[in-house]
Amino acid sequence: MKTSIYKIQSNRALRSDIYEMKLKGDTSSIKAPGQFVNIKIEGLYLRRPISICDWDQNQLTIIYKVVGEGTERMARMAPGQELDILGPLGNGYDLDKIEAGAKEKRPLLIGGGVGIPPMYGLAKALLDRKVPPEVILGFNKSEEIFYEKEFKDLGVDVKVTTANGSYGIEGFVTDATKNPGYVCACGPEPMLKAVWDKAENGQFSFEARMACGFGGCMGCSCQTKYGAKRICKEGPVLEKEEILW
Amino acid sequence: MKTSIYKIQSNRALRSDIYEMKLKGDTSSIKAPGQFVNIKIEGLYLRRPISICDWDQNQLTIIYKVVGEGTERMARMAPGQELDILGPLGNGYDLDKIEAGAKEKRPLLIGGGVGIPPMYGLAKALLDRKVPPEVILGFNKSEEIFYEKEFKDLGVDVKVTTANGSYGIEGFVTDATKNPGYVCACGPEPMLKAVWDKAENGQFSFEARMACGFGGCMGCSCQTKYGAKRICKEGPVLEKEEILW
Amino acid sequence: MVDTRVRLSGLTLENPVIPASGTFGYGKEYTEFYDINILGSISFKGTTADPRFGNPQPRIAECSQGMINSVGLQNPGLEAVINKELPELAKIYKKPVIANVSGFSIEEYAKCAEAMDRQQQVGIIEVNVSCPNVHDGGMAFGVLPESAAEVTKAVKAVTKKPVYIKLSPNVTDIVSIARACEEAGADGLSLINTLLGMRIDIKRRQPVIANKMGGFSGPAIFPIAVRMVYQVAKAVNIPVIGMGGVSSARDVVEMMMAGATAVQVGAANLVNPYACKEIIEELPLLLEELGIDRLEDIIGIAE
Amino acid sequence: MVDTRVRLSGLTLENPVIPASGTFGYGKEYTEFYDINILGSISFKGTTADPRFGNPQPRIAECSQGMINSVGLQNPGLEAVINKELPELAKIYKKPVIANVSGFSIEEYAKCAEAMDRQQQVGIIEVNVSCPNVHDGGMAFGVLPESAAEVTKAVKAVTKKPVYIKLSPNVTDIVSIARACEEAGADGLSLINTLLGMRIDIKRRQPVIANKMGGFSGPAIFPIAVRMVYQVAKAVNIPVIGMGGVSSARDVVEMMMAGATAVQVGAANLVNPYACKEIIEELPLLLEELGIDRLEDIIGIAE
Numbered sequence A, B: 001m002k003t004s005i006y007k008i009q010s011n012r013a014l015r016s017d018i019y020e021m022k023l024k025g026d027t028s029s030i031k032a033p034g035q036f037v038n039i040k041i042e043g044l045y046l047r048r049p050i051s052i053c054d055w056d057q058n059q060l061t062i063i064y065k066v067v068g069e070g071t072e073r074m075a076r077m078a079p080g081q082e083l084d085i086l087g088p089l090g091n092g093y094d095l096d097k098i099e100a101g102a103k104e105k106r107p108l109l110i111g112g113g114v115g116i117p118p119m120y121g122l123a124k125a126l127l128d129r130k131v132p133p134e135v136i137l138g139f140n141k142s143e144e145i146f147y148e149k150e151f152k153d154l155g156v157d158v159k160v161t162t163a164n165g166s167y168g169i170e171g172f173v174t175d176a177t178k179n180p181g182y183v184c185a186c187g188p189e190p191m192l193k194a195v196w197d198k199a200e201n202g203q204f205s206f207e208a209r210m211a212c213g214f215g216g217c218m219g220c221s222c223q224t225k226y227g228a229k230r231i232c233k234e235g236p237v238l239e240k241e242e243i244l245w
Numbered sequence C, D: 001m002v003d004t005r006v007r008l009s010g011l012t013l014e015n016p017v018i019p020a021s022g023t024f025g026y027g028k029e030y031t032e033f034y035d036i037n038i039l040g041s042i043s044f045k046g047t048t049a050d051p052r053f054g055n056p057q058p059r060i061a062e063c064s065q066g067m068i069n070s071v072g073l074q075n076p077g078l079e080a081v082i083n084k085e086l087p088e089l090a091k092i093y094k095k096p097v098i099a100n101v102s103g104f105s106i107e108e109y110a111k112c113a114e115a116m117d118r119q120q121q122v123g124i125i126e127v128n129v130s131c132p133n134v135h136d137g138g139m140a141f142g143v144l145p146e147s148a149a150e151v152t153k154a155v156k157a158v159t160k161k162p163v164y165i166k167l168s169p170n171v172t173d174i175v176s177i178a179r180a181c182e183e184a185g186a187d188g189l190s191l192i193n194t195l196l197g198m199r200i201d202i203k204r205r206q207p208v209i210a211n212k213m214g215g216f217s218g219p220a221i222f223p224i225a226v227r228m229v230y231q232v233a234k235a236v237n238i239p240v241i242g243m244g245g246v247s248s249a250r251d252v253v254e255m256m257m258a259g260a261t262a263v264q265v266g267a268a269n270l271v272n273p274y275a276c277k278e279i280i281e282e283l284p285l286l287l288e289e290l291g292i293d294r295l296e297d298i299i300g301i302a303e
């Protein structure tokens, strides 16, 4: 964990309000998919936490949705610009546990909205381990869909759900699976809860408003079965059995 | 008076801590030398007031000394960058009065340190009126000298004083003139006071910490014989006889 | 079309955006930038009975996202304001204005208010019991419920126009002061005035401001202002004009959701003379984006 | 070489830079960024008698040049702090530390202080009578001279270590509270704690923070902190630890010229984990530039 300077290599709109940014810089400390980075944006006080979507030796990919001032500014950034980034942060998904938990059935990765990006890195990591996952991507409507092709290009099974049925399976991510076994999920809290209710076991990634992102302020703490955990440090990924709703 | 966007054309060091910046933009409202502009600097709250040194149809020249955060940032700016500038502001020198006041002797322009830049524009304006001025430029030591050549290139008489005698006349600006007649001066307050004591008549340009620069806040008010005046609006140039020390 | 009107004690403003006292003079300087008749109203520079030069120079200091001023109520005095400034203001601005008055004694407040009561264009009298820039008096009245109430009563006794008391944020319990003013008959409250602040010039090893301390305002104080507007609006039944760091249409909406019926814009005008104009233009677009048809519906909506 | 040492009640700090309570945990997280032994001291997270989770989520909001937190004194409780956190802190940090303690009753303050009195590494006990994030108690003690004095006396009675009272800025007259603490036997004062602030999410039309209000800190509050440190340092004869928005060596110098003997850095650590390190490295260079040989010489130099 450290702060370092990354240079923007590309910053393209995947749809009107979702961007994919590729950054060149030191990725050597990234330990697991599901970790995140904390991005300093000139003129704003707090850094902005964004999940790592993908990385290789010296390139980092993030995907972000424009929801406020920080992400608006990010959307206007141009290749060549440098960013002060703190990371990698958080625990990320525990691949050993996924492998162990998904002996009978294939692991199921479920992403909703901007919970999708970390599932991409996770899918790749599982493929590397020869534990090919199944993937469900949830959207509200067909116009919102992004990264379906990128997942398919990995060679994994991908199901897409849309709440209004305009594409893929009509309904929510939970409508695309009957008896989910070991699930890794990231997305809005109501989705996480619905998946949690159904899944046998798994890992769930949470969001919280953060000040530091590295465990210094207790701003992001949540209650778990094993006491308080910091989403930024002991999270963002929690085990199914420890989660208290 | 309005805010508009100017583009930096050049930004060169005249000496280690003094820079000359040329800006492209609308100069059509400039009425007189001695007016100033108020520059927005990204990340700082208040604008920075800087005198207009020179201008032509679409170019503005300013000269500034690096003394704090704002001017430090300006020194790092590169050609092509755009600046949000409010101006022209203030009254500027009254050329009619100079002409009327300098019937017997030539008008004497005295600039000290960063009080020198407005004297350049003033000298040019007086030359245009066929009222060639004499100029005295005051510095502490020879290494501090700037713009001597530029003044000479205008074809005006220029005397340079240095406090330590390392160049030109040893002493202060007042040591370079016996019986100054009509004087226009800009520089540090002790210099203005010394010149004011000696001069028959003239116009003196003052500084004040400003919030708005256009008369809205009363932040810059000073007492004069005729009541309170705003340095940014009724100033920065005051007549000799109205100044209260 | 979005309805941006708001009502303040019988006055209907076209929009809630009002330049704050002391940052807009009597309007004249801003006519060079835009037609000031777009403004909801104008709170003009604080008037005292006698002319005042104010405090010695320097009286401005920069801060991170804000500024300190120690202007100290510079104004030409009641007579000149009424005979010269207000007639000139009437020429350039056609709506009711807010007369901000100050004083160093209860009598002075009453004297100023009484004179303002007779000015046709004055729609509201805003009583500044909270200026941190005058040594005795001024702020002292605003930091205790009793003295704030006393000023309120004295002013109410001499005017039929709505009286708004402008509160100081430099207090332990702004709600108790707000309540005291309401009980004393205030028709509304304006808050917040500046926070007492200080900067030191580390090269000169001296305070930047000649008066040492001054009034701190600008975006930096916005979260404190929102908090106080929220607390006060929940506690009283009279309208609150919210201010403190407002610089954008978003800030206006946030202030109103906290409980403000109208909003004043101070320091923002100084660094961007078009600030109020930009806010007024942006406001209907933002409201549309947020799905708000009638601006008045959001007053105090945040629970 | 510039001498950056400062003395606090018999303790000599190598430099005046101390991470502020609640923004540095027990130091561990920061060891990943730099060797924390460069720090003048550390004020660790506020301790209460019992473990506390603190307030519900969300408890962080962004502001212009600052932030609001409503963490609400999350800590593992006195026993765990003493048996687990402090022994671990002793392994990674070798100098005396500042034990920040809180309470919901006079007895709780005394209990925490008494336990801290027995901890060898604790050099100073910092008594937080000013947390705005706990509903009853906490801040209430810090807003009245009488109750602040009462807490001071109760803590002084149970410890021989220097006792610093941490004051709230959310008061009308901080000087009266400072004086009351001094008279009650305080060895020093720490100020300021956070200002009570609030933000509203205009899309959700609700306060951002679950608890509605929270403690506002960061560069935005610096001018208020400088003013209060100046007022208090002039009024008392005990050392003042200054804080509130300090983010650079320049800020440290300004705070000390206002009267602080040492300086705490809070929010700045959160947005830049290297903040204290950078300040400590920059400080001697800045002092040299300003012609200051001995840092202690500038304490309170601004008149």
Ligand SMILES: Cc1cc2nc3c(=O)[nH]c(=O)nc-3n(C[C@H](O)[C@H](O)[C@H](O)COP(=O)(O)OP(=O)(O)OC[C@H]3O[C@@H](n4cnc5c(N)ncnc54)[C@H](O)[C@@H]3O)c2cc1C
Binding pocket: A036, A046, A047, A048, A049, A050, A051, A052, A063, A064, A065, A066, A067, A068, A069, A070, A071, A072, A114, A117, A118, A206, A207, A208, A209, A210, A236, D061, D062
């Ligand atoms: C561990 C983690 C991973 C994330 N990964 C992604 C991702 O890969 N892609 C993506 O689009 N978004 C992601 N988010 C959400 C993202 O952090 C917010 O959308 C972003 O901070 C909004 O910033 P803004 O300035 O545009 O919005 P504003 O609303 O202006 O932000 C104001 C403040 O609120 C915080 N905030 C606002 N929304 C959220 C949120 N949902 N979660 C946490 N803080 C928030 C901001 O960080 C900032 O401090 C992640 C959040 C967390 C905690």
Ligand SMILES: Cc1cc2nc3c(=O)[nH]c(=O)nc-3n(C[C@H](O)[C@H](O)[C@H](O)COP(=O)(O)OP(=O)(O)OC[C@H]3O[C@@H](n4cnc5c(N)ncnc54)[C@H](O)[C@@H]3O)c2cc1C
Binding pocket: B036, B046, B047, B048, B049, B050, B051, B052, B063, B064, B065, B066, B067, B068, B069, B070, B071, B072, B114, B117, B118, B206, B207, B208, B209, B210, B236, C061, C062
């Ligand atoms: C009418 C006028 C014309 C000026 N013309 C010039 C010029 O042509 N060239 C030049 O180099 N300087 C000029 N100055 C001074 C210039 O404004 C300051 O040097 C500059 O604002 C310093 O900014 P800073 O951020 O570097 O310093 P900082 O000290 O960091 O500034 C902090 C605050 O103090 C203000 N301030 C600091 N010094 C002064 C000062 N001397 N006068 C007014 N405000 C100050 C700044 O504007 C800012 O608000 C002029 C000042 C005025 C009032």
Ligand SMILES: Cc1cc2nc3c(=O)[nH]c(=O)nc-3n(C[C@H](O)[C@H](O)[C@H](O)COP(=O)(O)O)c2cc1C
Binding pocket: B211, B217, B218, B219, C020, C021, C022, C023, C045, C046, C047, C069, C071, C073, C100, C128, C131, C166, C192, C193, C194, C215, C217, C218, C219, C221, C243, C244, C245, C246, C264, C265, C266, C267, C268
């Ligand atoms: C330069 C200046 C002068 C002010 N003069 C007055 C005044 O005369 N009367 C008054 O009630 N408030 C005065 N104020 C306070 C403002 O009206 C307003 O309450 C405060 O600045 C907070 O708003 P802001 O953060 O938008 O500036 C003044 C503020 C500034 C910056």
Ligand SMILES: Cc1cc2nc3c(=O)[nH]c(=O)nc-3n(C[C@H](O)[C@H](O)[C@H](O)COP(=O)(O)O)c2cc1C
Binding pocket: A211, A217, A218, A219, D020, D021, D022, D023, D045, D046, D047, D069, D071, D073, D100, D128, D131, D166, D192, D193, D194, D215, D217, D218, D219, D221, D243, D244, D245, D246, D264, D265, D266, D267, D268
């Ligand atoms: C996240 C956070 C937690 C805090 N927790 C405590 C605490 O436990 N005890 C305490 O005395 N102050 C606490 N504070 C206040 C700080 O110690 C400091 O007084 C305040 O933040 C002002 O300094 P700053 O502007 O540098 O942050 C906390 C501040 C923050 C930002």
Ligand code: FES
Binding pocket: A209, A210, A211, A212, A213, A214, A215, A216, A217, A218, A219, A220, A221, A230, A231, A232, A233
């Ligand atoms: S955000 Fe600071 S501890 Fe998690």
Ligand code: FES
Binding pocket: B209, B210, B211, B212, B213, B214, B215, B216, B217, B218, B219, B220, B221, B230, B231, B232, B233
């Ligand atoms: S700087 Fe505002 S009136 Fe002169």
